[in-house]
Amino acid sequence: MTTPPLYHQFTTSFGSINTFQPIPLEISLSHPQTFRSFSNTYLSSKHGTVENEMSLTLxxxxxxxxxxxxxxxTHILQAAQEHASKNGINADDTYPNARLVDDMRPLTFQVQNSxxxxxxxxxxxxxxxxxxxxDNETTFADFYKRIDKARNILKNADVKKIDERAETQVDVPLGPQxxxxxxxxxxxxQGIPNFFFHLQTAYAILRAQGVPIGKRDYIGSFLGI
Structure with a gap:
C-alpha cells in the first residue's frame, strides 16, 4: 500500500502546471536519498499537498x-564561413541565395525574418x-549587422512595460487573416514559433549545403555550451 500521490503545483503568471509524484509508504534509513527527499518535502496533514511557487514574467x-x-x-553562420574557408568556397557568393527547395525562400530571407x-x-x-x-542584406557581414540590430532591440526593451501589457489585446496578422x-x-x-521557424530553416539550408553542423550547434546556445 502506498500513500496518495504528492500533488505538485507550480504557479506561474501563465497558469498552474500540475504534476504527480507517488511517494512509497515505507521510507527506511536503508534508502537515505529517498528519506532526505521525503523529509525535505512539506506534507499537508489531509491531502499530501506540495505547493511550489515559481514566478515567471513574460x-x-x-x-x-x-x-x-x-x-x-550567429554560430551557424560562423560555422558556414569557416567551412567555406577550409574548402575554397566563397561564402558570400554561395550561401545567401541557397534554399532547400525552389519554392522556398533563401538563407537571406531566413536571417531577415528571424x-x-x-x-x-x-x-x-x-x-x-x-x-x-x-531588407538589403547580401553578405555575411550584412547578416551580422542585422543580428546586432536585433540584439539592440532586446537590450533596450522596456521590461516593465512588456510585463504590464501582457494581457493587452493586440492585432496579429497571419496571411489574409x-x-x-x-x-x-x-x-x-505566434512570435516565438515564427522566430524558430526561420532559425530552423536557416540551419537546414546550411546543413543541406554541406556545412558540418548538428544538434549541439543548434541548441548549444540555449544550454550555455
Missing part, C-alpha cells in the same frame, strides 16, 4: 529566448511603433 521568457536564438543564428520577428514582437509587446528596416489576442499569446503562440 519578459523573462521572451527576451532571453530570442537572445539565445540569435546566438545560435531578426524582424524580434523587432516585431518586442514592439508589439511594448505598444511602440515598429522601426522600418530595409488578423487575429485579436493578448500580447502574451501573440508572443508565446
Amino acid at each position: 519578459s523573462s521568457v521572451v527576451l532571453p529566448t530570442f537572445s539565445k536564438g540569435l546566438d545560435t543564428l 531578426t524582424r520577428t524580434v523587432l516585431r514582437v518586442v514592439s508589439r509587446l511594448q505598444g511602440t511603433a515598429e522601426e522600418a528596416w530595409e 488578423i487575429f485579436k489576442i493578448s500580447a502574451k499569446d501573440s508572443a508565446l503562440n
Whole structure:
C-alpha cells in the first residue's frame, strides 16, 4: 500500500502546471536519498499537498529566448564561413541565395525574418511603433549587422512595460487573416514559433549545403555550451 500521490503545483503568471509524484509508504534509513527527499518535502496533514511557487514574467521568457536564438543564428553562420574557408568556397557568393527547395525562400530571407520577428514582437509587446528596416542584406557581414540590430532591440526593451501589457489585446496578422489576442499569446503562440521557424530553416539550408553542423550547434546556445 502506498500513500496518495504528492500533488505538485507550480504557479506561474501563465497558469498552474500540475504534476504527480507517488511517494512509497515505507521510507527506511536503508534508502537515505529517498528519506532526505521525503523529509525535505512539506506534507499537508489531509491531502499530501506540495505547493511550489515559481514566478515567471513574460519578459523573462521572451527576451532571453530570442537572445539565445540569435546566438545560435550567429554560430551557424560562423560555422558556414569557416567551412567555406577550409574548402575554397566563397561564402558570400554561395550561401545567401541557397534554399532547400525552389519554392522556398533563401538563407537571406531566413536571417531577415528571424531578426524582424524580434523587432516585431518586442514592439508589439511594448505598444511602440515598429522601426522600418530595409531588407538589403547580401553578405555575411550584412547578416551580422542585422543580428546586432536585433540584439539592440532586446537590450533596450522596456521590461516593465512588456510585463504590464501582457494581457493587452493586440492585432496579429497571419496571411489574409488578423487575429485579436493578448500580447502574451501573440508572443508565446505566434512570435516565438515564427522566430524558430526561420532559425530552423536557416540551419537546414546550411546543413543541406554541406556545412558540418548538428544538434549541439543548434541548441548549444540555449544550454550555455
